[in-house]
Amino acid sequence: MFNALYFRTFITLVETGSFTQTARRLEMTQPGVSQHVRKLEQYLEKPLLERHGRRFTLTEAGRRAYDYALKLFADHEQFRHSLDVDSLFSGECRLASPGSVGLMLYPFLLGQQQMHPGLSVSYSFAFNHEIVQDVLAGRYDLGIVTDTLRQPDLKVEPWHREPLCLVVPADFAGSGLAELMGIGFVNYYDGLNHASALLRSNFPREFRSMSHFRRQGFTNEVSMVLDAVARGLGFTVVSRLVLETSPWQRQVKELDLPVAVHETLHLVTRAGSEMPRRYVRLLEDFREQRRQALSGFGELPAGP
Structure with missing residues (x-):
């Protein structure tokens, strides 16, 4: 029987490389982690791990199962967040940017969360290539990068200078x-x-x-x-x-x-996805705040 929980356990195991750390992160027992992996192997009728004592490596089926699991949960998160695209002041905001942007944007978003308790902010400080991978994998809905990218699975558009x-x-x-x-x-x-x-x-x-x-x-x-x-x-x-x-x-x-x-900042989202209205509002409010601040320096970069 298909069980998404088994795939979630398998993803965590691959990312941590440890049954012990997986059990700790998922608040399970170590035998419970092993049981989930065995159940998944039985369901797929393929061995996923080559065990070497306490260590393991992925089989070819294991690598393909991991890639599929990432896509599975990315699609799930995309679907879940698509259900509340019309909400302006509630919902989860999952985004990532370089530190040069996040040093000011993250405190701004926390201020918005204080004013609108229905909002929840999950923010990652990362390099451009890491942001791209996180958005592709569905770990974040929105990325802000400083490079111009060409990636068929992503929508990249200039946002602010x-x-x-x-x-x-x-x-x-x-x-x-x-x-x-x-x-x-x-x-x-x-x-x-x-x-x-x-x-x-x-x-x-x-x-x-x-x-x-x-x-x-x-x-x-x-x-x-x-x-x-x-x-x-x-x-x-x-x-x-x-x-x-x-x-x-x-x-x-x-x-x-x-x-x-x-420096031009670009918004990165998955191709074909609709940006929820809360993101649009937050990004425009922040950009307007920056425009007003820059006017004090006599600098008003035209918005894209």
Whole structure:
């Protein structure tokens, strides 16, 4: 007999790689986990695991069963959430974004949840490629990414633009490319791309490549990169969202540049799906809040 619970147990087992951790996560006994796997193998009439003591590897049937189970639950979640697409102030909001966006968007969503208790927010901070996989697998309804993607199973559309900021230590006295090269560059995920775009637009004659800048370190957590800048270790280029939410914003400063360059944020959903109205409202409210905030800087990027 088909039992979705067996597939759920199997997914958790594959993801944890441990019967013990699976039992703990699902609040089951370890024999109960083993029984679910045996029942699933009996139902499919195929062995799913090759056991090696306490460890295991997947058989070919096991790999195919895992892929099918992911699709099964993704379709189930898509169906479940499609039933309440018309609700503006209630329902679960499952989304993911890079930290550069989530540092401000997640607190905004929590504020909305406080005002509308019917809302529930599940938010993941992740890199672009992880977000794509989560949306495809149905773990999240909506992703926000900083890259332009081409994926037939996804719908990708531009949503909002944020200015890029050239950030230097508070006591930095220079203004030109030579002085920036002198203090070096602090990198992070997307840092080189952002710096290249901003410097190329503002120093078209002098700038050649970021390879000419001394590297002063790297962090995969964008929210921490300004700590290094505040300590005088170099400069970086970040989205204004990062600068405005940084605890080190008073220990650094933004250099004024003649040419504005923006980072475009894209919405990612599964192809053919309808975005529930609560998402549309929340995204538009946040974008309007950002437009008003940016108007204080004299920056009003046109919305897509």
